[in-house]
Amino acid sequence: xxxRTKNIIDLISVLVLLISxxxxxxxxxxxxxxxxxxxxxxxxxYGVWAPLIFMILQIIQIIIPVIPGGVTTAFGVVMFGPLxxxxxxxxxxxxxSVIVFFISRFFGKEVVLAIFGKENFQKYHKxxxxxKYDKFFAWAILLPVAPDDFLCYFSGLTDMEFKTFVKIxxxxxxxxxxxxxxxxxxxxxxxxxxxx
Numbered sequence: 663x664x665x666r667t668k669n670i671i672d673l674i675s676v677l678v679l680l681i682s683x684x685x686x687x688x689x690x691x692x693x694x695x696x697x698x699x700x701x702x703x704x705x706x707x708y709g710v711w712a713p714l715i716f717m718i719l720q721i722i723q724i725i726i727p728v729i730p731g732g733v734t735t736a737f738g739v740v741m742f743g744p745l746x747x748x749x750x751x752x753x754x755x756x757x758x759s760v761i762v763f764f765i766s767r768f769f770g771k772e773v774v775l776a777i778f779g780k781e782n783f784q785k786y787h788k789x790x791x792x793x794k795y796d797k798f799f800a801w802a803i804l805l806p807v808a809p810d811d812f813l814c815y816f817s818g819l820t821d822m823e824f825k826t827f828v829k830i831x832x833x834x835x836x837x838x839x840x841x842x843x844x845x846x847x848x849x850x851x852x853x854x855x856x857x858x
Contacts (some may be wrong), residue, residue, distance in 0.1 A: 702741060721758040721761065725762055738751045752836060762814045762815050767819070
């Protein structure tokens with residue numbers, strides 16, 4: 663990567679992190695992230711722009727994980743339906759994952775520790791220079807059980823090539839998003855049937 667290009671990417675990473683911290687803090691202060699109902703009320707006021715606002719919030723949520731990612735993913739399905747909820751989630755999660763990869767690569771270990779704490783970092787420390795980390799990361803992203811946001815940050819600290827990271831996110835993320843989405847839809851249907 664040319665020095666000028668790297669400097670531009672580094673600058674963008676810094677700006678995105680700072681903006682995300684600010685917007686995340688403001689969102690938390692006005693109650694957007696405190697409940698599903700408050701988030702729905704916030705988005706409804708934007709009408710046709712609601713999907714875009716949701717995607718921006720989803721990206722911010724990945725950069726500054728205030729609440730578990732599965733919650734916002736599920737909310738996308740509730741708000742926009744299974745198909746569009748999946749599409750909006752997929753696009754925003756991919757963008758957010760790429761951003762945190764660059765943030766981590768620029769700021770290093772300190773930013774990961776600041777956001778997730780030393781205990782979480784130590785759980786995966788052995789994978790930092792592991793030769794099979796790429797495969798581990800792919801399986802972790804594919805299955806909806808791993809701490810995806812953390813692992814995307816963590817991957818920025820490893821020797822993983824950016825193109826490898828992007829391929830894994832693009833091809834392994836859809837199944838886990840789909841499982842979250844369908845699991846929620848089936849859960850809601852089951853609840854309604856039980857009260858029918």
